[in-house]
Amino acid sequence: MLQTTTIIIGAGQAGLAMSRCLSELGVEHVVLERGKLAQRWRSHSWDSLRLLTPNWMTRLPGFQYDGHDRDGFMSVPELIAFFERYAVSSVAPVLTDTTVQSVERSGNGFRVVTNRGVWTASSVVVATGYCDLPAVPAASRGLAPSVRQIVPSDYRRPEQLPAGGVLVVGASSTGVQLADEIQRSGRQVTLAVGRHTRLPRSYRGRDILWWLDQLGVLGQGVDAVQNIERSRHQPSLQLVGRPDHSSLDLAVLHDRGVRLVGRVRDIDGRRVSLADDVVATTAAADFKMAEILMRIDQFIAATGAAAASPEPFNPTWPLAADTPDSLDLKDERINTVIWATGYRRAYPWLRLPVLTAHGEITHKGGITPEVGLYVLGLNFQRRRNSSFIDGVGHDAWVIAQEIEQSMARVRVA
Numbered sequence: 001m002l003q004t005t006t007i008i009i010g011a012g013q014a015g016l017a018m019s020r021c022l023s024e025l026g027v028e029h030v031v032l033e034r035g036k037l038a039q040r041w042r043s044h045s046w047d048s049l050r051l052l053t054p055n056w057m058t059r060l061p062g063f064q065y066d067g068h069d070r071d072g073f074m075s076v077p078e079l080i081a082f083f084e085r086y087a088v089s090s091v092a093p094v095l096t097d098t099t100v101q102s103v104e105r106s107g108n109g110f111r112v113v114t115n116r117g118v119w120t121a122s123s124v125v126v127a128t129g130y131c132d133l134p135a136v137p138a139a140s141r142g143l144a145p146s147v148r149q150i151v152p153s154d155y156r157r158p159e160q161l162p163a164g165g166v167l168v169v170g171a172s173s174t175g176v177q178l179a180d181e182i183q184r185s186g187r188q189v190t191l192a193v194g195r196h197t198r199l200p201r202s203y204r205g206r207d208i209l210w211w212l213d214q215l216g217v218l219g220q221g222v223d224a225v226q227n228i229e230r231s232r233h234q235p236s237l238q239l240v241g242r243p244d245h246s247s248l249d250l251a252v253l254h255d256r257g258v259r260l261v262g263r264v265r266d267i268d269g270r271r272v273s274l275a276d277d278v279v280a281t282t283a284a285a286d287f288k289m290a291e292i293l294m295r296i297d298q299f300i301a302a303t304g305a306a307a308a309s310p311e312p313f314n315p316t317w318p319l320a321a322d323t324p325d326s327l328d329l330k331d332e333r334i335n336t337v338i339w340a341t342g343y344r345r346a347y348p349w350l351r352l353p354v355l356t357a358h359g360e361i362t363h364k365g366g367i368t369p370e371v372g373l374y375v376l377g378l379n380f381q382r383r384r385n386s387s388f389i390d391g392v393g394h395d396a397w398v399i400a401q402e403i404e405q406s407m408a409r410v411r412v413a
């Protein structure tokens with residue numbers, strides 16, 4: 001039986017940040033990773049993917065981007081290399097190719113079974129990722145087998161798709177990027193638009209995330225919002241990180257020839273029924289964006305921050321008028337459906353009574369009701385940016401301190 005104080009499950013940014021913080025506090029630990037370091041980025045990314053957060057936001061405890069292109073956006077190979085350098089600089093004790101198969105209570109601590117041996121530890125940190133599995137609507141089950149359906153983690157490039165048109169479902173960051181790339185490759189793309197958070201890439205001469213960082217929006221804690229569950233389910237930012245810093249929104253896609261339709265309600269074979277909600281959805285996103293830009297204007301006025309004049313932003317909702325209430329995939333020659341409909345999590349190996357009816361881990365700021373069990377990297381876990389590279393470090397510090405203090409309490413008792 002192998003023994004340590006803390007086991008961290010997963011060697012993505014959350015697991016590595018956690019390891020760094022525990023090392024700084026002198027807490028013995030291991031990081032168990034089923035694949036290679038940063039496996040998610042290695043195996044679940046499309047070829048052209050770049051971070052949507054600028055390089056200066058690639059900051060983790062004790063380590064940050066130090067290249068010459070602070071305002072640029074990292075490609076996936078660059079990001080993996082960054083995480084590899086981080087692990088080396090932290091001397092992170094990562095055991096790769098080690099899959100956690102079960103976690104259960106053993107005395108005051110835990111018994112963790114892996115494909116490469118059994119461990120015991122007094123605490124466990126689950127860092128297996130917020131974007132663990134694709135969340136695909138039940139309607140997908142009605143789709144005719146002759147239509148290929150895939151999820152973004154299996155998409156690499158347009159050439160891998162069967163000939164013909166493509167229906168992309170979901171207009172958040174992933175959906176708009178895939179719709180754009182596939183349309184540019186010469187296919188006809190139809191985009192089923194659901195709830196989304198529209199933002200321009202830059203505003204008044206600065207990257208939009210720079211302004212949100214200045215406003216303190218990204219670092220807002222759970223107490224700053226009225227309904228944390230609603231905030232946790234906000235759609236991701238409709239942003240793309242491109243060398244030319246261009247924006248990608250529904251107007252850009254519409255100009256490129258992408259057809260905008262409403263949310264997918266149901267599918268029967270090749271018949272897709274659509275909600276009559278694009279105008280309402282896009283109007284809500286336009287309104288929300290205008291509100292955020294107004295807050296930036298107020299911030300500039302209050303602080304005298306240097307800024308260019310405001311750019312006009314056109315509403316996108318007029319583009320969505322007259323959308324159909326159904327699509328016949330055969331008539332439209334659509335042979336592929338891509339479900340860019342978000343993510344879910346599953347913890348079949350977690351044999352502890354901490355899961356909600358929806359299979360989520362019950363926690364308060366990452367601390368679960370099972371003494372010694374923690375979770376890290378969830379959306380808006382402690383702060384709005386908890387699942388971002390730039391935000392996970394804050395939460396990792398809090399949990400590392402909690403682990404150290406609980407060890408001190410055990411030593412005193």
Ligand SMILES: Cc1cc2nc3c(=O)[nH]c(=O)nc-3n(C[C@H](O)[C@H](O)[C@H](O)COP(=O)(O)OP(=O)(O)OC[C@H]3O[C@@H](n4cnc5c(N)ncnc54)[C@H](O)[C@@H]3O)c2cc1C
Nearest residue numbers: 010012013014034039040051052053100128129377388389
């Ligand atoms: C398409 C996309 C783009 C994104 N772009 C950005 C961005 O630009 N900027 C930003 O800040 N954030 C971005 N994010 C959000 C976030 O940074 C990523 O989701 C990131 O991968 C989260 O890191 P993590 O360490 O929490 O989880 P993950 O990277 O998912 O790491 C979890 C690790 O746990 C391992 N694991 C899982 N189960 C087990 C098991 N049973 N045993 C052992 N190991 C296990 C996995 O192999 C994986 O390596 C993006 C997310 C997606 C999906």
